[in-house]
Amino acid sequence: MSSPIIFYDIPSTLSGNAWSPNTWKTRYALNIKGVPYKTEWVEYPDIEALAKKIGAPPTGTKGDGSPSFTLPIINDPNTGKVVSDSFLIAEYLDATYPGGNTLFPPGTKPLIAAFEAGLIGGIGSILPLQLAISCYILNPSSEKYFRVTREASFGKKIEEFSPAGAQRDADWAKGKEGLAAVDGWLSNNGGGKFVMGNTISYADGILGGWLTWIKLTNGEWKDFASWHGGRWGTYVTNLQPFAAVL
Incomplete structure (x- = not known):
């Protein structure tokens, strides 16, 4: 059986913790695919250090030209891949776990x-x-x-x-x-x-x-x-x- 994907999300004071639209896109993608995963909660000030530690690609550039890092990020222990950005994560899930629902039907x-x-x-x-x-x-x-x-x-x-x-x-x-x-x-x-x-x-x-x-x-x-x-x-x-x- 595959090990669960580690999915990094931003916590809140809400009862269910999850709130961010961008990380919800990945949460829905994981649930739609039916791929086992577990959430690790990361506060905003800790995202950059985490991303650098696990080798997550940056998702943009700061005003000073340095790379910026945002969630969602997934870390897949089954392949060693670390993927940033919700759209790229969805593409990765379809390519790596072709069973179950397809996130991107052909040509879409x-x-x-x-x-x-x-x-x-x-x-x-x-x-x-x-x-x-x-x-x-x-x-x-x-x-x-x-x-x-x-x-x-x-x-x-x-x-x-x-x-x-x-x-x-x-x-x-x-x-x-x-x-x-x-x-x-x-x-x-x-x-x-x-x-x-x-x-x-x-x-x-x-x-x-x-x-x-x-x-x-x-x-x-x-x-x-x-x-x-x-x-x-x-x-x-x-x-x-x-x-x-x-």
Whole structure:
């Protein structure tokens, strides 16, 4: 029997710990594939040291030109491979563990990548609010790191990302409008439960990751879930069999 893959995720104060949309994409991918894994929780300030220790590739570049390291990362003891970035991890899982569900049905990789870009564009107006909310569900060391780095990126305080009142209402309404396009795409999937009808794929890891982040952190989830005929609440419910936190 294969040894479980080590999956590195970011903890929180939530009961289930998992919260991040990007690591949720990998968690869904692992659960969809049915590959044994175990989670190791890593606070934000410790990610870079961990990545360097296990030989994880960087996922970007800092402002000073040095490499940056982010989660998710997986460490596969069965192959000795360490993989960073949720999309690359999904590709690796399909290539290395071809049994079970296929994350990328033939010819779908570019379409799934385009789907994610369109989804992020649709909900872009509510992402500042989501970042602000997420700051408050982190453990102290991660909360401090998250606040400092995000405030530096945005050039303002977390509390100013999407202040309550007219600005937040406008952001929320724009997000609903943006998701209407995604709702239209899914309306053409033949009435199935998932992005590709009744065929589950990595597209569901992507959509599920973003929606689960909102569900777990945002007190307005009930309103969000009701948008577009209740599509988003129903969709997340349909993904529950693949939402285990192991």
